[in-house]
Amino acid sequence: MWIRSGLLPTILAVAMIVPATASATAADGVTATLLWQRTADGTDYVFREITIVPGGSTGWHWHGGRLYGVIKEGTLTHNMADCSVDGVYPAGSGVFEPSGADRVHIGRNLGDTPLVMQILYILPAGSALSEDAPSPGCAFS
Numbered sequence: 001m002w003i004r005s006g007l008l009p010t011i012l013a014v015a016m017i018v019p020a021t022a023s024a025t026a027a028d029g030v031t032a033t034l035l036w037q038r039t040a041d042g043t044d045y046v047f048r049e050i051t052i053v054p055g056g057s058t059g060w061h062w063h064g065g066r067l068y069g070v071i072k073e074g075t076l077t078h079n080m081a082d083c084s085v086d087g088v089y090p091a092g093s094g095v096f097e098p099s100g101a102d103r104v105h106i107g108r109n110l111g112d113t114p115l116v117m118q119i120l121y122i123l124p125a126g127s128a129l130s131e132d133a134p135s136p137g138c139a140f141s
Contacts, residue, residue: 025059025106028055029053034046042124046123047119048119049119052076052108055109057107058108060132060134061106061130063097064127064131065122065123067122068094069096071092071093072116073115074091075109075111075115077107078106079105108140
């Protein structure tokens with residue numbers, strides 16, 4: 001019936017024209033512990049310890065606020081959406097991430113020991129810690 005009525009060919013034609021929706025990338029091997037959190041004057045301050053296992057990553061994402069942190073153990077490799085490495089941060093290094101949907105990035109642990117970092121999020125009150133983003137198609141993602 002669908003073939004005779006022309007419905008099936010129409011559905012197939014539309015399916016080939018409409019682009020597929022890109023899906024967000026999930027974090028892999030990441031755990032986080034909330035150390036403290038406060039809200040003041042419309043701003044959330046969230047301090048977390050984040051651990052990424054060897055070979056793990058944060059998944060592609062961006063932040064609605066600024067992040068400041070320090071690498072406690074291991075090494076963080078940080079890539080931007082153009083796939084370039086914009087930083088390699090060993091233990092003791094400070095880390096800064098600016099806000100905005102135009103700042104999509106991924107954090108990866110390419111080492112053989114856990115990566116441990118402490119991060120202070122400074123965000124508009126009530127906003128998410130991060131927003132997922134689709135993979136830009138880098139060879140490693």
